[in-house]
Amino acid sequence: MKQTATTKTSYHIPVGPIHPALKEPVYFEFEIDGERIIDVNVKLGHIHRGVEWASRKRNPIQVLYLAERICGICSYCHPAAFSLAVEAAADIQVPERAEYLRVIQGELERICSHILWAGVAAHEIGFDTVLYFTWQIREKALDLTEYLTGNRITKGIMTIGGIRRDITKDMLPRIKRDLQFFKDNFEKLRHIFLDDKTIKMRSQGAGILTKKDALKLCAVGPTTRASGVKKDVRVDTSYFAYGDLDIDYITPDVLTGNINGDVYDRIIQRLLEVKQSIDLVEQCIDEMPAGEIVSEPKIPKLMNQLKKVNGEGVGRHEAPRGEVIHYVKFNGQTENPYTWKVRAPTYNNILPWIPMLKGEQIADIPIVAASTDPCMSCTNRVAIVNNNSKYELTKEQLHKMSVEKTRRFMK
């Protein structure tokens, strides 16, 4: 860490590295002048578990379970992208019904993830009632996930060439009932987030990411769409059954009429996406054709087929946080992948923090950082370093500062 300050009055605040994030745990270094943030520096790599390296010792089915454990919140999108990559490399045709089932699982994950995020964002500005409210809704989403897949978090539902569990006719009433529950509560959430004075004051004009910066820094997912960039893998390169479904880009101007790219827009963006996901699941249930759910149910036969593959494939999937890309290469000699490369969406969404945070106040760090959905919550430690004499700011104090700022606005 560089200790030299550029001006006499500026401080350096390291944030991290105890950080509950996914593949990219973060160490941030803020340069501040009083309350204003002048510069931000990012360092990655504390929770490196050698996932990609481990894949070279395992066969593709085993790698699916490894991919699932890259991130607990995105436990569907990584195996999905990996399957897409393997299917591209081995030229496997997926049955049509499986494609629809895959969409249903993907959209359920999006509903879970966005509702979770809404709670975290509310917590960051000191609105804990909403955190508990949203997590109560999320439990319902997890119940539905458990009903459909057998698990709450790591679902183990994806397989190469299809999906592992079917949705039968007798399951439909329960799914429809739960979707109706989400719709009813969605209205409540919309009212809380879009009409509440406190949330508006804290989020409007905070952490602005301009369209130009979003394009330049390759932001992905809701973060970039909230800045008005129309980028969504589901629409751009149709995969699974998205091509058959009625889906279009969502940007916050659908609701408000203009795009500011601030935290408020990112809240609107995610709420609109929850609504879109509910709609997509409903479409899938209505249009799902009958048929097989996996192209090759016998795993040894599939392994034999994959062993002969000599080639590479790329899988792209729109995860809740943005585009996830998996690249796989087989050399035709072993059944294990020769190379496997993962690019998770938060990797892209870390750099936009820099333009977002520049010029903001320290109390805004939690909500601005959370607005890109990297789970900046939990255990971060902040130390303020001032000419070798150190004092530390814990995550709690940082949170307290954020809550105090909300109170100041309320007065």
Place this chain on the structure above:
Amino acid sequence: MAKGLTKSFKRALWVYHCNSGSCNGCDIEIIAALCPRYDVERFGIRLVGTPRHADVLLVTGPVTRQMEDKVKRVYAQMPDPKAVICVGNCGNTGDVFYESYNLVGPVNKILPVDVHVIGCPPRPEAIINAVAKAWVKLETLEAKK
């Protein structure tokens, strides 16, 4: 025990959660245990923001090389008597990451683990059960005094 404190005061365990390289799966289940469905706060169990206030340390994840000293430091900062709960398969055995070059775990190589919770991730009920078991340990330590 100080005068005026009820017996239940000692049973209200405060928990500090330390992520040593986990995938987030266990972490969100821990938060889920605190939220309305499971609501452990009715038992007096709550997450605290600093190890210095905690009775119980929840460790999730296989310990990566970079996090080893940080986990040790967190444990050292906790006041006695203390208990360590290792949540999730990868902290207990390494699970899918078992052979990775960047791991120094499992957790019991670094910290004395009292309760192992298995599952990937374990359900919130299992985590609550583990905290109750840690309470038994702390009570035994108290009785020995």
